[in-house]
Amino acid sequence: MGSMNSREPQWLSEDEQRVWRAYLHATTLLEDHLDRQLQRDAKMPHVYFGLLVQLSEAPRRRLRMTELAMSAKITRSRLSHAIARLEKNGWVRREDCPSDKRGQFAILTDEGLDVLEKSAPGHVSAVRAALFERLTPQQQKSLGEIMMIVAEGLQPKEAGADLPWLR
Template identity: 80%
Template structure:
């Protein structure tokens, strides 16, 4: 086995067997786990790039902006507090503020003061934003379908969903955790 770079998820020496703990504590990845991890990272990077390129080409926006529009479209009265939108998107409030400012320039979102909290703001999806989302959704769904679901069997789709839910459930932060999107 070839040596892995320091900082990789496998032991830097690269030649330890499954379950071996040469340093007395770290459970390094087996070769199969390492290959799976790298395949996941590679697929995730390619998928993010594929979806960003498709949305930039067809709708003039990055994937993160599309996600914000989707979230607002599904919210009651197409509006959410900025803190809730940041939490849903898993981005800092600063990054969200920048994104919403861009969406405001396009006329797709507007901000209003929160009536129940004068320090808070609401992000509101405009009719133009909803129309943009409606027009860009078919191309985006086609890109997602072509990149993922058309490549998998029905059984693999089920397994993929179960795997993703298991990982997400295990990574849910505890209540009160210091999270970037709450700062």
Template identity: 80%
Template sequence: MEYMNTASTGDGESEPRWLSDDEQRVWRAYLHATMLFEDHLDRQLQRDAGMPHVYYGLLVQLSQSPHRRKRMTELAIGAKITRSRLSHAIARLEKNGWVRREDCPSDKRGQNAVLTDAGFEVLKAAAPAHVEAVRQALFDRLTPEQVGQLGEIMRIMSDALQPQESGADLPWLR
């Protein structure tokens, strides 16, 4: 369908702003590429490090936090996952000895996740193959100009999609 301007139908309803053929091609290419990329990274990490991509991301977040410690709520926000999914992931990481939970001293209801020395070693061992997978799938295929353009496009999208209100109904706040 052609791109259509939003126009009033007289009954308070607006016509959808349909995507043009070019926009539709870009949208589908974006969806296809992001799904393939996420799957590629997930398979690489499962094969080489025995963990899914989301677990790797949690370990990275913890490794970059002061004292390798972060509140569970903040960890969920950073990973963009529900607290329930985070709790399940942390339980698996605890079982592996890579993370431990601690009560939060400033909030009796809160908990911190802490990256253990063993978890930090697993992350250090997994990082080289992971960064190579990212490099081969993305950066090695783009020119420096394209990398800059992609970065700018992603920043624009992130800025527009970042929730501004604190009361937003976001899955990672549930």
């Protein structure tokens, strides 16, 4: 697409550039697509939906704020605001942690579970249609491997698991 003119800043190789741009296009288009789909069908952005999913899978449908933030890969601050909003919708409620007075549980309410169950099929269809149905099984496998490698490399350090020199 771009002409390789001489004032252009140092950049990736031709091949890498193609891959990188395809990545950027695909990921932004997909994120936007899912955000709109969920905003329309479930009245919340994709990230918020993910929070409800995590909670629905946790024992007793509850998680500590920090746990939830980490598994959703967002900051605690962002989570605080998000839970405040979901609480206002009646889909989540908070409860104090008995063993640590600083702690808070975010708990999925029955209404929240309801919304989740009603919107999940549509969301799953959207994910399938945009992603899985377009890829061969081999490509799906490949994508999984690649994304695990990338995620692992960016993970904020985990309980000394990556400090073998410490043992």
